[in-house]
Amino acid sequence: MTAFRFAVVAALAVTALAAAPATAQPLAEFYSTPVIDAGAHAGGDIVRRSHVGPPLGEGLGVDIERILYTSTDTHGDPMVVSGYTMTPQAPWPGPGPRPVIAYAPGTSGMADRCAGSAVLGTIGSSPAVLPLLLAGYAVAATDYRGLGTPGGHTYLNRLDAGHALLDVARAGVGNTGAPVVLFGYSEGGHAAGSAAELESSYAPELDIRGSYVGAPPADPSLNVDNLDNSSLAPALLYAVDGLVNAYPESADAILRQFNPAGRELLDASQNWCSTDPAANRAFRSADITSDGRSLGENLKDEPAASLIALNAVGYGRPSAPVLLSQSMSDDTVPVQQSRTLRDRWTAAGFTDLTYIEYPIPSVPVPGANHAPGGLIAYADVMPFIARVLAS
Template identity: 25%
Template sequence: MTTHHITDARPRHHVSALLRLSALTGALALTGTCVLAGLPAASADDAPDPVAAQSAPADTFYDPPAGYESATPGTILASRPVRAAALPSLPLAVNAWQLLYRTTDADGNPYAAVTTVLSPETRSGPARLLSVQAAYDSIQRTCMPSYAMTAGDLASPPPSEALEAAIALDRGWTVSIPDPGGIDNRFLTPRVMGYTVLDGIRAAENFSPLGLDGAATRTALTGYSGGGIGTSWAAELHPSYAPELNIVGAVLGAPIPDLAAAMRSVSGRISGGLIAVGVAAVMYDSPEFSAALDRYLKPGARAILAAAGRECVSATVSKNLFINASDLLTVPLDQVLSDPVIHATIADRARGTATPTTPMYIVNAVNDEVSPIAKVDALVARYCAAGASVSYVRDDLPDLISDHSIEALTSVGGSFTWLDRAMNSDNPNPPTCQTTTVPSTFTDGSWSTQLPAFTQGLARVLLSQSLGQ
């Protein structure tokens, strides 16, 4: 295993606590959302730029060593200490490393990925590991959590999940935040996001500085939206791919189980640019899909899709507010989705074909425009019919502007209440399926118990105090 060293990047100066609080509040308000202003409208230039050209910043850490293919999945190939940040110029006072490890691609071949692992500087209590899947939703390496969490500048803000990681760290848990797409950033590729998450857990458990208990470590998964996609893949693949892992629970927030339904639902909405994000990712994966789609694209659409392949998700959505599928296509969306090649390619990315054996907490807004509730209802029904344990919470908050984004915030209290039980109880959740529809996950009682701990953890982040005390 190669070890890389960096100098301590902790800033020598700190902004005031008041400015930090303002910045942190802004980050919380943007959890799961996109930057909505300040960027120009999408160009209508019809340049036939290909979707793919992923930028690869010069960083040899991401290059797997020769012969890595013979290593077993989860083997650490390289490690380096890093300074992880909750916000630019606001580092987390924790121990942090990045691990390059061997994993598996969609075709079962050797592949590599990076995870950022964090542990409290002083930990009391039993070892616990939380794998946090970020909704970075891009095929660019610079958008991945391992870059964004350590860049330290306003142009590369860390994922909002970094704040959830801080909450977990203050509980004394170790945290793994993988790059679910791997070193080539295969976002939305079938199975890859599950393999990278599970092998990231293996790597973390094998990294001795974290002080975990190997495969016996009590471990949970969590992710919302794009992070929910990775979490659901990992939960489904766990029994067959990594059955030795002691995964005690998985939180699937708005997991978008059907990409075709999501495209129909989000079309014309404020986050309509997500259509370009998803389509660009699938085009990057599949030349056959790209060729089939090309027959239906309007002039200007190719440039929008190519730009989506070069940008992070917030930029793409910001430049394409309220975009409709009809703005990109020469025929109705349903006709495109019924094309045999396009239909098969998207169907390969659906979840629900395997049954997780770990208990799950699934939360989704009834009026979610990105993760349509009917498809999540159907996913839960399939899981339950196959014998899975699911606690399913449906949030009936009225559709305001973007209920997907609102739910990303309001569901955090219930998610951590459920995770607390999963991590600390031998019988944390009922071994059956239970569905509850609530007026709002912000008023279901979880926040009243979680708020003191959340406030304490966020205050320590603002003051650069050690987490997990």
Template identity: 30%
Template sequence: MNEPPTGDDFYRAPELDLHRRPGELLHRRPVTTPDLPGAYRAWQLVYATRTSHKAPIPASGIVITAGPNAATDRAPILLYCPVFRGLGGDTAASQLLTRDESEPETEFISSALERGWTVAVPDGQGMGLTGLGPHAFLAGRAAAHAVLDLARATLRLPELIAAEAPCAAWGYADGGRAAAWAAELQPDYAPELDLRGIAAGAVIADPGRLAADMDGGPLAGLTLAGLIGLTRAYTHLPVTHLITAEGHRAIERAQTMTAAEVITTFEQVPLEAWCERPDPWNDPLWRYVLANKTAGRATPHARVHLYHGTEDTLVPVAMGRDLFTEYRTRGVDLSWREYSTGHAQTAIDGAREAVSRLASYLRSPRLTRPPFTQPLTN
């Protein structure tokens, strides 16, 4: 696996044993965030988390405080889940935020800092740290673990008095998927966390459905990225059985690429170019994998705000509506907003209400469970 362009020893992945607790701080260092309005102090973290199948693995992230009172006032913690950055490359949020260059989600992170919240941003499994890639793109359980364990690590930061601080999560697109999965898994995986609510926009709730829509089109590279990410998450299964020798070479090229590089390199190349059958997503093993990557299979106990653009050509609005319906049948404390715009503009237009909803959730008492629940579906 390629070394990070910075050659930074801080991001060399440590080996973990089974005794490491999820959320345990492995190491940290103070950093500055020169282009982040509203930031006061910040730390890059490496912490223990779990893969999709609960094997110990390190992950990286960054924690940013809004002012000098954050260490004494138990400021609420916002877990900000970034959009898909790539399978590798030099695009981890914890690294970009410390440089004099544009971090694509600065405005959203700053809007939370303006509220006086502490913001924790996970890089995601396989991003940031050396030797752990490719990023487990579309693996919902892995993403949720990275989010929830960063919350645990933040609460344990010695520089903060945060042990009783309430939390919320926010994300858009792939970040919305991570936030939604975090809310679904939190009652069982991290029941001690005081997760008051989430805001999730344009949630990729059904990766298999989205992959079929994208395959062979301008964003076909994201389909290949999804195959690579899920292959990484399911290393214990023979999920590469359909991939040809040429496909393995394409994967080797793609697994260190940024999102932009994946999209431009594999534009309009159908997945069948790398597989032994024209419809690999319909293979029984892949149907099993994708069925387990669908959001809405468990019940969040936190409040949920979902939003989506009616003109979204990347993540269809019907996918968001279906997730809203599923959560509603489970008795989740829920709100929904549609915007008459496309994918990118909805991220901007929906941010103000998302932050307002999160502020309301953080002021409200913690929900222990919804009014009624349904069992986990298979």
């Protein structure tokens, strides 16, 4: 199928999934009611589930469930993560159990109302879901730590995201022994790359056949200056919020680098979705730091520098084939991110890597050059998935 046809299918996915209710009180209670015995469960155990009926679900020919499942956070402690599963109602035509695509969504924001399972993929997620379902695969998607469930979202935290993706794969597979492909673009690319490195030690029982890693902000330290003083700058706030939420012991030291206006923005951004007007307003980071230096310069100081380094992907080694791709004109996640990840994996001795750069023409609209790299990649991603599942 051509990249254009996949783009059309993706647009239909956005329209079809847009009707998902996200504000009803029972749905809020689904996420907020405490899971008392989370620590007694193994990673990937589903501890709460809610069937999604028409107009979604059966109306689209798929069975959909919102789920809460158990995982392990960056400190090794148990955590509860939300997500969803989608399974086509048509019988799987291939041999063996229906494959599971463990799906890591792109950036949707920091607020619980942005969670992919709450809006069923309409923010940052939709383009991949319907093509995968049309191919007959089941989808198990994570919301990441703190999106949906109580607590702050730990944006671009390597272990939180990688564990959450592997555990939603466990939730999707259940006791079927189904093969798994990891799939992520943008923030999801960071998660998929992390999970690809972690799976042999964290989830060795999973039959992971490969990973698609698209436009990953694999090293957060390389994704600062290009966003500053642009309408994409709020993503810098998400990155700082992610550090504060994941490492509360370092929060005071990090927040001291911001002036009162900066701290106010950081607090506000914890409640933004990427579609909110406030999340698309330009600002100059030097105007919100306590010393007048740019955020890029401040993040080179401790403790932020060491924490960011802990969350860079590329210092491990995947144990299954990887397709890594990116648009050369991406202005949100520079192509140097993928080139750096490619080089780090290659230096680590990983050879089963397919690397593609797409020469997509740039348009003079900030942020508009990011999504096309994911859309055009479908023409390569879908055959890649079919190939690794057939191996």
